[in-house]
Amino acid sequence: MTASPVPADLSTPPGRVGAFREKLRTSESAFWRRGTLAAAILPFVALGFALIVLAIKGWPAIIVNGTGFFTNSSWNPGSTYGATTYIHGVAVPQGASYGAWPLILGTIQSSFIALVLAVPIAIGAALALTERLPRWIARPVTFTVELLAGIPSVLFGLWGIITLGPLLAKHVYPPIASVMPDVPVLRFFKAPTGGGQGLLTSGIVLAIMIIPIIAATTIELFRQVPALNQDGAHALGMTDAEVTRSVTLPWVRRGIMGASVLGLGRALGETIALAMISGAILGHTAVNIYSPMTTIAATIVSQLDSSFTDSTGFATATLAEAALVLAVISVAVNALARVIIHRSSSISAPVGRG
Amino acid sequence: MTATSTLLSSSTKAGRRRAGQYLFRGMTILALLLVLVPAVWIVVGILARALPNWHFSVLTNTTAHGGLSNAIVGTLLITFGVGVLAGIVGIGAGIHLSEMSSTGRWSTRADGLLRGATEVLSGFPSIVLGFVGYIALVVGLHWGFSLLPALIILSMMVVPYIAKSTESSLNQVPTSYREGADALGMSQGHSLRHVVLRSGFPGIVTGLLVALAIAVGETAPLLYTAGWTNQMPTLALTHSQVPYLTYPVYAYYNQPSDSLRYLSYDAALLLLVLVLVLLVGARLIVARTQRNAETRR
Numbered sequence: 001m002t003a004s005p006v007p008a009d010l011s012t013p014p015g016r017v018g019a020f021r022e023k024l025r026t027s028e029s030a031f032w033r034r035g036t037l038a039a040a041i042l043p044f045v046a047l048g049f050a051l052i053v054l055a056i057k058g059w060p061a062i063i064v065n066g067t068g069f070f071t072n073s074s075w076n077p078g079s080t081y082g083a084t085t086y087i088h089g090v091a092v093p094q095g096a097s098y099g100a101w102p103l104i105l106g107t108i109q110s111s112f113i114a115l116v117l118a119v120p121i122a123i124g125a126a127l128a129l130t131e132r133l134p135r136w137i138a139r140p141v142t143f144t145v146e147l148l149a150g151i152p153s154v155l156f157g158l159w160g161i162i163t164l165g166p167l168l169a170k171h172v173y174p175p176i177a178s179v180m181p182d183v184p185v186l187r188f189f190k191a192p193t194g195g196g197q198g199l200l201t202s203g204i205v206l207a208i209m210i211i212p213i214i215a216a217t218t219i220e221l222f223r224q225v226p227a228l229n230q231d232g233a234h235a236l237g238m239t240d241a242e243v244t245r246s247v248t249l250p251w252v253r254r255g256i257m258g259a260s261v262l263g264l265g266r267a268l269g270e271t272i273a274l275a276m277i278s279g280a281i282l283g284h285t286a287v288n289i290y291s292p293m294t295t296i297a298a299t300i301v302s303q304l305d306s307s308f309t310d311s312t313g314f315a316t317a318t319l320a321e322a323a324l325v326l327a328v329i330s331v332a333v334n335a336l337a338r339v340i341i342h343r344s345s346s347i348s349a350p351v352g353r354g
Numbered sequence: 355m356t357a358t359s360t361l362l363s364s365s366t367k368a369g370r371r372r373a374g375q376y377l378f379r380g381m382t383i384l385a386l387l388l389v390l391v392p393a394v395w396i397v398v399g400i401l402a403r404a405l406p407n408w409h410f411s412v413l414t415n416t417t418a419h420g421g422l423s424n425a426i427v428g429t430l431l432i433t434f435g436v437g438v439l440a441g442i443v444g445i446g447a448g449i450h451l452s453e454m455s456s457t458g459r460w461s462t463r464a465d466g467l468l469r470g471a472t473e474v475l476s477g478f479p480s481i482v483l484g485f486v487g488y489i490a491l492v493v494g495l496h497w498g499f500s501l502l503p504a505l506i507i508l509s510m511m512v513v514p515y516i517a518k519s520t521e522s523s524l525n526q527v528p529t530s531y532r533e534g535a536d537a538l539g540m541s542q543g544h545s546l547r548h549v550v551l552r553s554g555f556p557g558i559v560t561g562l563l564v565a566l567a568i569a570v571g572e573t574a575p576l577l578y579t580a581g582w583t584n585q586m587p588t589l590a591l592t593h594s595q596v597p598y599l600t601y602p603v604y605a606y607y608n609q610p611s612d613s614l615r616y617l618s619y620d621a622a623l624l625l626l627v628l629v630l631v632l633l634v635g636a637r638l639i640v641a642r643t644q645r646n647a648e649t650r651r
Contacts, residue, residue, distance in 0.1 A: 028543030036454055039446025043517070044471035046510045050478065050486045057489050124385025131382065141390065143637065148393040150564070150633045152571025152625055154600045158607055158618070159396045162403075208392045215389065239371055241378030269479025271574040272604060297481045301574050304485070320489065323482045334477030338470075 054327060058320035060090040060313075065098055065321065072099020075282040077306070077315050084312055091312040098318045100325065102285045106199070106293040107326070109286065110274065111267040113203025114210055119260050121207070122214035127244060129215075130222040142219075149212035157276035160205040165196030165277060173200070173290055187288075194290045197279035202293070205277055206270060210263035217259035221252040258341030265333045269326065271297040296326040397626065404623035407616045417597065418584040420613060422621055428587045428597040429570060429628070432504055432580065436569045440509035440516055441562055447472065447513065448520025448558070453546060476514035483507050484575030492579060497592040499581025504596060507575050512565040519564070523557025524550060556643040560636045567632035571625060573600035599625050 061069075064087045078096030085094050125145070129138055173193035180189040225248050233243040249256075279292020280302050286293040294302075300319050307315035415421025447468075455465055487507035491497050527550050535545030551558075581595035582605075588594045599621045606618035 026541065028547075029541045030543075032449070032543040032546055033454055036446040036450035039443045040450035040465075040468045040472075040517075042443050043447060043475045043510075043513055044468055046513075047471050047475045047478075049490070050483060050510075053486045053490045053494075054482070121385045121388050124382045125389045128382035128386040141386065144390055144393050146637075147630070147633060148389065150567050150571070150629050151393070151396060152573070152600060152629060154571070154573045154603045155396060155400065155622055155625065158603055158622055159399055162607065163395070163399050211389055239375040239378075241375045242371070244378065265477050269477075269481070271479065271481040272600075275574075276604070276607075297479055297574070300481050300485055301577060304488070304578055316489075319485065323485045326479055327482045330477050330479050330482075331474050334474060337477075338473055 054320050054324040058317055058324050061317035061321040063088045064090050064092055069098060069100050071101055073101050073284050074099050077310055092314045093310055093312055096314060100322055103294055103296045103299050103322060105285050107268055107295040109199055110202045110206055110295060111264055114206035114267045115260060115264055117207035118211045118214055118263060122211045123218055126215045126218035126222055130219055131240065145212050145215055153270060153273045156205050156209055157273035160201060160273060160277040165201045168201055169193060169196030189289055197277055198290045198292045199286045200289045202274055202278045205273055206267045210266050213266055214259045214263045218256055221255040222248060225251045255341060258337050261333060261337035261340060265330055265337060268333060269297055269330050271301050274298040275301050296322050400622045400626055404619040412620050416584060416586055422617065424586045425597040425599045425602060425621060429599045431587055432598055433566050433570055435505040436508045436512065437566055439505050440512045440565065444513040444516025445520045445558055447517040452521045452524035472514045472517050480511055480572060481574040483510055484578050488578035499595045500592045501596050502591040504576055504580035507579050508569045508572060512569050515565045516561055519561025520558050524554040527553050556639050560639050563632050563636040567629045570628050573604050
């Protein structure tokens with residue numbers, strides 16, 4: 001026993017059984033290796049597939065609509081029962097002309113409002129949650145914030161259109177509009193205040209939807225701030241407010257920017273809630289902050305049905321072009337967020353849901 | 355004289371600092387309330403609209419007979435299908451990104467590319483994916499509005515999330531576990547199955563549940579892939595429209611008939627309950643594993 005030489009491989013008994021086991025062992029490893037590689041490649045394939053499908057489907061619209069697609073405001077499907085004309089060899093219903101400027105502007109405006117409202121609130125809430133709240137309060141509150149992130153967007157839409165929108169239009173917007181002077185920026189806040197479906201309501205609901213995204217990342221970031229730095233600042237006699245301003249916030253500034261851009265990505269792609277709350281007006285941009293508008297995503301979901309009536313398929317092609325524009329914007333914004341966060345390890349929920 | 359003035363100025367300065375502190379505390383609490391109030395408001399609002407007209411027949415009748423049983427079954431069917439499809443692909447991708455990383459220059463780059471693609475896909479607006487599903491699968495492959503395109507598109511949406519949560523929960527498995535398995539002569543596949551996945555399991559399941567909660571709440575990508583029917587869904591993968599709970603909420607809330615609007619509120623309530631069950635389940639798993647980890651240590 002003591003004198004026996006060390007066997008080459010304990011787990012491989014000699015003979016046929018050993019050979020079989022060895023084969024099984026390597027084949028299991030190969031199974032895991034190949035199977036998981038295939039799974040990891042699939043998202044890449046799916047991404048390429050989606051972009052190619054949109055580009056092919058949208059190509060006729062890209063040719064015909066040209067660069068005017070980004071500057072024109074008209075959204076006219078043309079006469080779907082009338083004659084078909086040919087522009088650059090593409091069949092187009094007579095009189096059809098599409099411009100996506102109101103959709104693009106509406107997407108940017110509503111997301112901007114959402115971001116302006118959401119970022120300070122998310123940071124404030126994250127501070128309240130990570131600072132000195134007793135645990136029995138902090139726990140249920142944190143779960144409520146998580147729940148807010150999980151509420152389906154169609155429920156936000158329902159709430160926005162039957163509860164929040166009418167309430168704001170009745171009790172909040174008119175007083176604001178009545179005190180606004182007729183000067184360049186504030187003119188945008190003047191009456192008419194409308195019925196609650198529009199830009200500001202959309203922005204507010206979007207803000208509520210993206211706050212949990214920004215807050216969750218911000219809470220993680222605050223937890224990573226070295227306690228030593230904060231304790232040191234406290235020991236110098238700083239108040240909580242001063243520690244936050246001069247130690248905590250500078251430490252996490254970059255991460256918060258990344259989280260905000262991630263929230264922006266979600267706001268840009270939000271679909272069903274905005275299809276319900278925005279007022280879904282086509283053909284012109286918002287005249288004031290209360291007026292009905294639409295976004296790229298909301299237009300795609302609300303117009304796809306009626307685009308089927310265009311027998312030339314040009315309406316669907318135009319929606320594909322709009323979808324491609326939205327996809328490019330969202331990808332760019334998310335890439336920006338990742339660059340800013342620089343591979344933060346936190347898990348983020350998918351953005352741009354609907 | 356000078357002493358008094360410094361004392362005076364320092365006391366006003368202290369007052370200003372104290373005021374700043376109260377202001378700060380007040381603002382953070384206000385921000386927290388601004389987050390909590392809408393959450394509670396939405397939940398209570400849905401309860402207040404759904405409960406007064408609630409009938410349990412909603413759970414047993416199809417929409418053709420004034421209920422939602424078909425939508426409930428359809429949503430469960432879709433959720434189960436996404437759980438299987440996106441679960442396999444997402445967990446597989448997560449395992450690859452966490453465990454199979456090779457050190458060569460090219461494979462590191464390839465992994466970076468795959469990880470990047472996953473992140474970019476997670477930023478894709480769901481309606482864009484739904485539209486792609488409509489063009490390519492529903493029309494292009496002549497599948498019609500049906501279960502399979504819906505499953506594929508929803509899976510595309512949540513796979514990045516599952517992959518990411520799998521990757522980060524496997525990254526938290528101590529390296530010593532893997533080294534121990536190696537030292538015992540386990541093959542990589544064996545050690546993955548018996549050691550690494552076992553201890554990363556709770557995290558993976560949590561990620562999967564949260565992903566399913568997201569899938570349950572989707573409307574836009576389903577409108578043009580799953581379609582809608584008033585009847586019970588069939589198990590056919592193609593050429594058979596599937597009902598789901600988010601559709602009545604979106605389509606019926608502004609209908610003139612009271613009964614349809616009540617159906618919209620009922621569907622909203624059921625959605626909320628389903629999402630809550632999934633999220634609470636995820637939370638319980640996290641809490642349980644944390645407690646176990648603490649006692650073991």
